[in-house]
Amino acid sequence: MEIYLPVAEMSVNWLILIALGTGVGFLSGMFGVGGGFLMTPLLVFTGIPSTVAVATTLSHVTASSMSGALAQWRKRAIDFTMAGVMLGGGVCGTLFGVWLFALMRRQGQMDLIVALTYVIMLGSIGFIMLRESLATLKAYRSGITVSRRPVNRGWIQALPFKMRFRQSRLYISVIPPIAIGFAVGSLSAIMGIGGGFIIVPAMIYILRMPTNVVMGTSLVQIIAVTAITTILQATSNYAVDIVLAGLLVSGGVVGAQLGVRAGAKLRGEQLRLLLACLVLLVGAGLLYQLIARPLDVYSLSEGVP
């Protein structure tokens, strides 16, 4: 049951990896996120070096997003204009992120920055989602319908360089989508995530895109960003393990399809509530690792830092 990973240079049980891929794929299909934020910490937990984990998880995210995006594309629920604009920022962000990744590795602070970024991102997004979904559920029970698209979009409306996004029925400045794309691109390189759990809330709460196109559009954006980051990580850090990627992806794509079916049975608010709990749980686990006394205060890294 063991298989040798040529880049990670270690043997692992391939059944565990396929199961991991399926499990994370199931959750990503259900919630419409890539699942990188779960996969990277889990891989590190199984003993895979964090550089390889970060770089290889991206392929898993590409595959599950591809699977999901095709389903959305058949439903014509993708705003390609919006995805293209966001990707412009995404490419710059990715380049910045890979540069930062290499810099932090030299400084020996990579693990800390990755963990801190995770805790901050997961904590804040989980909290916002939890509050919002609870409020919606409460309003739903008391029979009040909450307007999802308020007319006044405040500061977003005041920005220049406006552009029409027909599929999203929006006429807004290109600055917020580019900025979101940049942020997600850099986080993608540092954390090994597609950024779905950041893009989706950003599209809903900041850009006020209609929920039906959010899923497909974010998936297209994620595919592009993870594909670019994989290639950059492969060329600059030699950290992508194709055997590991193949195992995770094989499990992931099956899990994602099953997850989509499970997710269809739940309502949007319920899904967001569950996702919020999951996100907060992972964040709390990582925070604990930062604060708790490590087993050995010394750590070792091979090669030249």
Add this chain to the structure above:
Amino acid sequence: MRRVLLAALLLVAAPVHAEDLVSGISQDTIQITSSYTGTDIVVFGAIERALSAQGRNIVVIVRGPDEPMTVRRRDRVAGVWVNRDAARFEGLPAYYYLASTEPVARIAPPEALQRYGIGLQSLTPTATGSHHDPEPFRQAAIRYHQRVGLYAENPGSIDFLSETLFRTRVPVPAGVTRGQYNVEVYLLRGGEVVSAQSTPLFVDATGLERRLFNMAHDAPLLYGMACVFMAMLLGWISSVLFRRPA
């Protein structure tokens, strides 16, 4: 000390009568394939012109290629554990396994062990890039390798098949680095090496694993694109396969 002098005298004065060592290994290359989960090699040997077994010791050391390593120490800063001090070591082997007839401390005095490079404590790499006392960092590096099974001292693990014929089993775990290893066999008497032999052992990946590793380093752009293509293809296949029953 008198015995040491005596042994040295014997060596110099009467080489004809000196004990000698002949040794070999069960295989001189280890191929890492996709199903590699670690293996054992057998190191065997014979003592020629053997004197009494009293005071005689055999030490077998398998040493991996040297690897530069950085050891970092975490300290608590504002409630969070942060990497602070670091020491960089050159000359620590990636793998070190020692089998001996007795615990090394009883075989020879510390200076002799140090001189011959016998025992984990004889691993004294050069420390650079650090303004601090490197000793706790060196101990941490040894501890780390022991924990993951790449460093070990295994006294009493040499089997004697006869008075002069011996063998021992050396584990080569899954996490080993590729490269040239050395199998060293020492015959000690009274704390001094009487005879020694060194045989190279090669650990290398073969077949697909080797080709993938080489491709990742020689053609990283193509390799990265292959990963992306594979991911997209599998994503597409699954979406087609699962379309019907939906």
